[in-house]
Amino acid sequence: MDFEALWTFQTEDLKAEAIATEIKRSPIRLKLEKARDFIMDRQKQYKQIEDSVTAIADRKDFLFKALESTISEIEAQKERMASIDPEDEDAIAALREDVARARNEIRSFEKELTQMNADSGNFDKQLRSVRVEAARAKQNFDQLKADYETESKVKKEALERQRARVKSLESTVDPELMAEYLSIRKHTIPPVVRLQYGQCSGCNTSLPSATLSKIRSGALVECETCGRMIIQ
Numbered sequence: 001m002d003f004e005a006l007w008t009f010q011t012e013d014l015k016a017e018a019i020a021t022e023i024k025r026s027p028i029r030l031k032l033e034k035a036r037d038f039i040m041d042r043q044k045q046y047k048q049i050e051d052s053v054t055a056i057a058d059r060k061d062f063l064f065k066a067l068e069s070t071i072s073e074i075e076a077q078k079e080r081m082a083s084i085d086p087e088d089e090d091a092i093a094a095l096r097e098d099v100a101r102a103r104n105e106i107r108s109f110e111k112e113l114t115q116m117n118a119d120s121g122n123f124d125k126q127l128r129s130v131r132v133e134a135a136r137a138k139q140n141f142d143q144l145k146a147d148y149e150t151e152s153k154v155k156k157e158a159l160e161r162q163r164a165r166v167k168s169l170e171s172t173v174d175p176e177l178m179a180e181y182l183s184i185r186k187h188t189i190p191p192v193v194r195l196q197y198g199q200c201s202g203c204n205t206s207l208p209s210a211t212l213s214k215i216r217s218g219a220l221v222e223c224e225t226c227g228r229m230i231i232q
């Protein structure tokens, strides 16, 4: 059998495979994927901060309403004060307690509002910085994308040329060998290896002398260990 034609075919086939792998593993492509993940991460972060800002706004609305109602409670307490009998000590004590409670409430609302104002300021700052980072990342992404497109255009053209060369060699290979080659190629690359020092050069297994003489006679032999076709 003409193993040399198959060997030449494989050489060209592996070149095409190498170009395809190079396209897939292009450093620019990997950077591009990282840049995309970074942007998505910042978008998620932005959304989370926005949610916190909304939650603060809701809580503020609630506190303002509570504050208003406590203030009107105090107004009502003042009116009650005017109408209480000055001799009725119990009523006066109860009213004082009500006033003190209302004032405490107001203080605690004010304290929370001050804290929330500080939080809002921090969130605004964070939103600005995330926006700036995302914009920079987008610029970086666009540049990488343009570079990748230029690079992959050149490589894809090279791949197409190489695949055409492989295709043109197909007819030079014995169909039986070709079928065998394609079947091995599905799980092992390269599918064909040379015999080297009595070993399969695919997996370095020493071969029994019966197998060696079969290979030397030009028969189709597959390595029992790695499944590759072994040729002289």
Ligand SMILES: [Zn+2]
Pocket (backbone or CB within 6 Å): 200, 201, 202, 203, 204, 205, 223, 224, 225, 226, 227, 228
């Ligand atoms: Zn082997």
